[in-house]
Amino acid sequence: MFEDKNQGRTSLSELGEFKLIEHLTQFFSLKKTTTIKGIGDDAAVLSASDKETVITTDLLVEGVHFDLSYMPLKHLGYKAVMVNLSDVYAMNADAEQITVSIAVSNRFTLEALEELYAGIQLACDTYNVDLIGGDTSSSTKGMLISVTAIGKANKEDIVYRDGAKPTDLIVVSGDLGGAYLGFQVLEREKQVFEVNPNNQPDLQGYTYVIERQLKPEARKDIPRLLKELDVKPTAMMDVSDGLSSELFHIATQSKVGCKIYEEKLPLDPQVISTCEEFNLDSTMVALSGGEDYELLFTISISDYDKIKGNPNLTVIGHITKENQGLQLITRANQEIALKAQGWNAFNK
């Protein structure tokens, strides 16, 4: 950790662009029957389908979205895919293909990119998606990754952000705040390392929150679970910028308000203990942390019995009329207006 363990030194200009793509993707196989043509032509080709197609894209920029001093390249590749698959699952769709484009400065070697693509491949294999295209370029500084994910769903299954209705329950998968705390722990250790490079970080006690930051998993299981439970959410999105910010999106697009309950926010014990150590309010962290890649959705109250007691799902509040605004009910039973504190790449 915090060291360049990369021993290989093959410069990218030795290969050239075409050979580079070929080389990096040589061990990727196509698994989906819907992929007719992957990498190697002007464009990839996907089969005709009676399902609808969902398409999403996200950029990850070094120094803005990730720090390679503690983010291993393999993890970065994996995470870049997760961030996009998460958006597909948030439509209640299944992810099938991705394209990956990278721009890298000459500080990166071929061996470094192999690590990155090993992470992308692991993500493709684990989530059963095909890498079907992309572009590689040099950059004048740093690394940038642009991923586009393509998914499929039956028309009647797709869930938008604008369908939440008053009295609907607000549900979140998994738990919140871990990724943000993992980031705090890693930033602290980076600073310790910069002062004393011989100091080996002791990360025991933070394994869960660090994994949430470095190796997030998209909730592929949730659309499937909801289908099994015969529940179609009225609105859904993924928690990438922070719960509070996401609630604002659903409220604005659905033209509703909401009430969420502080005591209901799902927190891992390690999130609570790390918050105490860092002197952070765990509710604030859960509301504004971001990067958890859980799914936030609303369901009709008549579906409550179907999800009740499911360990993957927590009801955290309910939808209200638009004029009631967005409220947090504290443990002391006070109402506090929520603020959209989404993460802003331009204010970093």
Added chain:
Amino acid sequence: MFEDKNQGRTSLSELGEFKLIEHLTQFFSLKKTTTIKGIGDDAAVLSASDKETVITTDLLVEGVHFDLSYMPLKHLGYKAVMVNLSDVYAMNADAEQITVSIAVSNRFTLEALEELYAGIQLACDTYNVDLIGGDTSSSTKGMLISVTAIGKANKEDIVYRDGAKPTDLIVVSGDLGGAYLGFQVLEREKQVFEVNPNNQPDLQGYTYVIERQLKPEARKDIPRLLKELDVKPTAMMDVSDGLSSELFHIATQSKVGCKIYEEKLPLDPQVISTCEEFNLDSTMVALSGGEDYELLFTISISDYDKIKGNPNLTVIGHITKENQGLQLITRANQEIALKAQGWNAFNK
């Protein structure tokens, strides 16, 4: 030209990421019946279709692919779309949607991005495609644009690179080498300007080649023309890296050789005169220039009568057996082995 005419000074951090996307895309309308949901959810949604989907993506990086000292931002936005649409048309498909992601340093103002998106919008309107998604981020240096284009075609119409057969004719649309010479003219004027900023460039006599560089047009008309002529190419790709490099792709993937004839290469008179002025060999420029975004394709010799005399199309040679390699027949009737001199982003 060569001046910052941008008077606006609104910094990007004043808006934040969500408002920025909203702001930049507020005047974009959705035109395609296949676009069910554009920007504003976790993912865009496209309707089910009995056609196949083609998907392609390209990165443009400042300092590698473009130089803002002579590339106006509006043109850059337009060109970033063209580069991708060209790949869709090269599959013999029709382009329907694009996503655009940008990463920009804080040197760019809101007004600068408005210019960029004005060019993207002009491209969308002119080529009848919908902007359906994207991402915006800050970067630590410069500007990067990542575009993904989505198109549709009937299964039987899609043309790959691997179907060329011996005796097939090799055809190219439009003319070659202009974009490269436009680049040479602009680079020369930039250097003159750097020595003497009061020197106003005289670009008369170069309007065609400069337009080929700054405002290329993707050949949307060619798939349509081929359909009208009842010609299905056996292989096709677009000329982005240079004719020579593209011929190597078709030859390798189709397992064939080819002969092309120097005297047949389509050159605009301005390409010839500019080559003379710059002391460049016009054949080399046509073979290796790149960025022309013309379509290169092969057709069965039995289709020759259908395309004969069409002013948009030039037969430049024919396909041979693989063991004959790739040959240029010069005006002096000499055979010279072609070299793949594609553009390499890592050798710049």
